Amino acid sequence: MNDLVMIADLVLNRPLLVTPDKAEVILSVLAGRIGVNVPEASRFVGDDTQYDENGRPVLGDWGEKKRKPYSVTKEGVGIITITGSLVNRGAWIGAKSGLTSYEGIQHQLKSARDDAAVKSIILDIHSPGGEAVGAFETAAIVREVASKKKVVAVVNGMAASAAYAIPSGATEIVTTETGVSGSIGVVLLHADFSRKLDHDGITPTLIHAGAHKVDGNSLEPLTDAVKSDLQAEVDAFYETFLATVAKGRGGRLSVAAARKTEARTFIGKAAVDAGLADRVGSFESVLAELSRAGARNLVHERKTSMDTNEQPAADAPKGISKADHDTAVKTARAEGVKSERERFKAVMGSENYKGREKSAHHMLMNTDLSAEAIDGALAGLDVAQPAAVAPQGDRSKDAIGGLVTVGADGAKPEGTAASWDKSVERMNARVS
Known part of the structure; x- marks a missing residue:
């Protein structure tokens, strides 16, 4: 009731x-x-x-x-x-x-x-x-x-x-x-x-x-x-x-x-x-x-957040997710590799590269000089001379200070064989 x-x-x-x-x-x-x-x-x-x-x-x-x-x-x-x-x-x-x-x-x-x-x-x-x-x-x-x-x-x-x-x-x-x-x-x-x-x-x-x-x-x-x-x-x-x-x-x-x-x-x-x-x-x-x-x-959510959980990366700016940060880093690295390869290709394709390979390799591997600047520096070098005169400017001077040249007989200057081989090894790793 x-x-x-x-x-x-x-x-x-x-x-x-x-x-x-x-x-x-x-x-x-x-x-x-x-x-x-x-x-x-x-x-x-x-x-x-x-x-x-x-x-x-x-x-x-x-x-x-x-x-x-x-x-x-x-x-x-x-x-x-x-x-x-x-x-x-x-x-x-x-x-x-x-x-x-x-x-x-x-x-x-x-x-x-x-x-x-x-x-x-x-x-x-x-x-x-x-x-x-x-x-x-x-x-x-x-x-x-x-x-x-x-x-x-x-x-x-x-x-x-x-x-x-x-x-x-x-x-x-x-x-x-x-x-x-x-x-x-x-x-x-x-x-x-x-x-x-x-x-x-x-x-x-x-x-x-x-x-x-x-x-x-x-x-x-x-x-x-x-x-x-x-x-x-x-x-x-x-x-x-x-x-x-x-x-x-x-x-x-x-x-x-x-x-x-x-x-x-x-x-x-x-x-x-x-x-x-x-x-x-x-x-x-x-x-x-x-x-x-x-x-x-x-599927879309899992694809975009896989292995990231959308958490900010430790070195990412505030407000940027780990996924966005990692994507930006990956893109930047790809662009850097592409730019570096183009730099090597431009220097090695220059007329001034011939006979000055070791000097060119040294500048490519140890400086941030542009392809044009390296080509200009190479143009001032005499292939037959054991040394070179450094162009003006601090960065060029530093670069030329580490140059090695090939003697008239094509032999490596004394004491430079090890550094040359190391430079070649670094170059190969850098462009791979």
């Missing part, structure tokens, strides 16, 4: 975003003819285990695996299931109550938004709707998350009333062929038990302060004045509903177009034609599409 009291408190005399048949079910539940239905969400896709950067499960204080409030596939697709009747408060995600709370949905959305492992999100929806309070705030969070990550809502059975308001802010709405979408309207249920109480010989008396304190109570008939006030409340929620849908759907479903539906529901392609959905598909097809996109992103 306590459960029925709680449900009655949630649904009676409150604006609801539910289908009319669901409202009838609620009333019949309160009348005691049936029990609460218990919808079950699929739990066969993805994994809700938390993993560290090395792919190991994160453990709690007692050695248990920590869990996420949603499942994530290995390709980075987060799956948030919205099923059953919707209520504003209470973390009843996955509970056997048949209820899903906006509070829980919002927590899942925010967590998925901030989860680096989640690249895209599927809203897997099968719900007739629920409370008006909290539905539009949840829709706003869907819009905010969709501005950062792709969010695809799948009408996987039914997305009606509040359960349509929520995904209206998604990047895209995909309906199954038999999916039911819409019911953009508001209903308020009032139950008058006064005649039953009178039949049972019960006469209730409400003692209250404030003229409107007991407006809409179920123990007496509804007056015209109270009914008018309740209608105004319903109308206000309806306008907010229309504005929420238009804000989320943009040019795909305006306020006027949403109002024109007159709270009707649409099945499959009819929902697409009416602007309530973007295309016909299935949960499996959407999952496959997002998984392929996620797999491509993972």
Whole structure:
């Protein structure tokens, strides 16, 4: 009986975003003819285990695996299931109550938004709707998350009333062929038990302060004045509903177009034609599409961060990642090797190189003189002379100071054989 009291408190005399048949079910539940239905969400896709950067499960204080409030596939697709009747408060995600709370949905959305492992999100929806309070705030969070990550809502059975308001802010709405979408309207249920109480010989008396304190109570008939006030409340929620849908759907479903539906529901392609959905598909097809996109992103991320972890190099300037630093260094080295090879080629191809090879090699290996400067220095050397006169300038003087020349008989000057061989060895290493 306590459960029925709680449900009655949630649904009676409150604006609801539910289908009319669901409202009838609620009333019949309160009348005691049936029990609460218990919808079950699929739990066969993805994994809700938390993993560290090395792919190991994160453990709690007692050695248990920590869990996420949603499942994530290995390709980075987060799956948030919205099923059953919707209520504003209470973390009843996955509970056997048949209820899903906006509070829980919002927590899942925010967590998925901030989860680096989640690249895209599927809203897997099968719900007739629920409370008006909290539905539009949840829709706003869907819009905010969709501005950062792709969010695809799948009408996987039914997305009606509040359960349509929520995904209206998604990047895209995909309906199954038999999916039911819409019911953009508001209903308020009032139950008058006064005649039953009178039949049972019960006469209730409400003692209250404030003229409107007991407006809409179920123990007496509804007056015209109270009914008018309740209608105004319903109308206000309806306008907010229309504005929420238009804000989320943009040019795909305006306020006027949403109002024109007159709270009707649409099945499959009819929902697409009416602007309530973007295309016909299935949960499996959407999952496959997002998984392929996620797999491509993972390959790209691994390629760019392989062996770097995107950490700054020890000698890299502040703000530059190790990967960017290493790429810049590699490029600079390649350009330096190319420039040095061109320098050697220019000197060795000069007419002044002939007969002055040893002097040329010394300048190439031990100075930073340009090819033109070395060629000029070589031009001032007499091949037949054992020594040379140094050109002007400190760098040229230093360079010429280490020159060796070939004697008239082609022999290496005494004491220079070892240094010559070493220079040749260094040159070969430098251009390899």
